[in-house]
Amino acid sequence: MTQGLQRLKGDAASASARSAAWPGRIRIGHSPRRILQAGDHLFQAGEFGTESFIVRTGHLKSYCVHRDGEEQILGMHGPGDVLGFEALIGKPALSSVIALEICSIEVAELPHVALRTNGTESLVEGMYREIQRFSRLLYMDRHPAERRLAEFLLDFSREEQMRGKSPVDLTLPLNRRDLARFLGLAPETLSRTFTRYQEQGVLSVNNRQIHILDPAALNEAAGE
C-alpha cells in the first residue's frame, strides 16, 4: 500500500472461487473471505502458500526477520492490495504478513493454471508494482529523516484520498516502533522528527492521529 498500491483490476479475484474447506471462511457473493484479528498472520515468510489474497478492509503489515533477529517492515497494506503472489509460482513467501487491526481478506485460490489465464496480468503487474515499491523504498532510505517522513506521509495521504478518505486527517495504522522500522529510523529519531514538524506548524500530531496543516511544506521537505 504505502507507495505500493499493488491494486488489482479484479480479474484475478474472480479467477478463483474453487474453495477448500477451512475454518473461518465466509462467503460473500462468490469469493471466500477470511476475517483476521489484529495480530493474526495471513501467512509467514518461507511458507509455501496455495492462495493469494486481496485486502478488503483493514490494514496489515508485511515484514521479515533476518538471521540476526532484526525485524524489517517491508510494507503496509490496505484495501485493494494484493498479497501472496508467491503462491502462484510455487515459491515460498518472501515476507510475513500480519493484521494490524480487524481485516477482511478475500481469498483468491488461484489454480496453478492461473498462469495461463488473464489472472497472469495481475500477477505480473502486482510483482511489477512490488519492485517499483522496493525501488522507491531504497530511494527513500538514502535521505534524511525529515524527508523520509514527509514522503511517507504524502504517500499515505494520497492513498487515503484514493480510498475516499481525508488526505489531511490521517490515522496511521502503525505504531511508532513499526513506522520507525519501516522508515529505517530509530524510534527516537522518528519521534523527534514528528515534534520538529509540529513545532514548525506543518503537522499536528497526537499519537497515531496526524493532521497535515501545511501540505506545501511537506511537499517541500519531500523534495517536491
Place this chain on the structure above:
Amino acid sequence: MTQGLQRLKGDAASASARSAAWPGRIRIGHSPRRILQAGDHLFQAGEFGTESFIVRTGHLKSYCVHRDGEEQILGMHGPGDVLGFEALIGKPALSSVIALEICSIEVAELPHVALRTNGTESLVEGMYREIQRFSRLLYMDRHPAERRLAEFLLDFSREEQMRGKSPVDLTLPLNRRDLARFLGLAPETLSRTFTRYQEQGVLSVNNRQIHILDPAALNEAAGE
C-alpha cells in the same frame, strides 16, 4: 495505466499471429543476440520495450536517476540474469541498464503468449528474484558500511563461484563511485572501509582487483 492495458492487448494480438511457429520456451542457441560495448544502453528507464533479455557474457548495471538528479545504482547483472521483463506487460522499464564492458545479450522477443507457456516461469522467477534482491538491498542499506561491503563482496564472491570463477579472487565490474552508490555510501567512506579491511588483513585491494584473504572475517563482519 489504461494505456498499458490497451498496449498489452495489442501486443497479445500481434504476437499470437507470429508465434504459431514459436513453441513457448525461451530457446537457447537459436535466439538472436546483441553485442553491447561498454557504455551502451540495453534500454532506458521509461521506455516501453518489446523484448526481454538474458545476459550471456559481460556485466551490466541497472540504475535510475530521480527527480533531484540523484543516480541510484539498483543492481549489477552478469551471465544468466534476465533483464527487461517489463516488456512482457507493456510497462515502462523501471530502470536503465547499461553495459559495463563488452556484453553478449540474448534477445528473447517474447510474444505475449509466452505468459501462458513454460517460458514464463523463468521470467516470473526472475521477477521473484528481483524482489528478493531488493528486499536484501533494503536490508543491507540499514547496516554500517563495513557490513554492507562485506555482504556485497560475499554475494559477489558466491555469484562468481557459481559461474565457475574463483570465489576469492575478484574483479569488480564497478568503479568506486558506482559501487559506493550501489551500497548507498559516499565514495570516500567506501574507500576508507576498503583500506580498513586491508589493514586488518581481511582483503587485499588493488583498484578493482580484490583478494579475499580471510573469508571467515568477512562472514563475521556480514553477520554470518
Place this chain on the structure above:
DNA sequence: CGCTGTGTTGACGTGTTTCAATGCTCGTGG
C-alpha cells in the same frame, strides 16, 4: 609534459543512534 578522471587520505561538521530517564495511555484488578 600536463591534463583529466579516479581513488585515497585527512580534518571537520552533522544527522542519527544509543542509552537512560520521564511521561503518557490504556487495560486490569482491587
Place this chain on the structure above:
DNA sequence: CCACGAGCATTGAAACACGTCAACACAGCG
C-alpha cells in the same frame, strides 16, 4: 472508581558513523 502496571511515546545528553570539503596521489592519454 481509582490505583497500579505494562507498553508506548517523548525528551535529553553523549558517542559515533557517515558525509562533506579539500588536498593529494596515481593512472591513462592527448
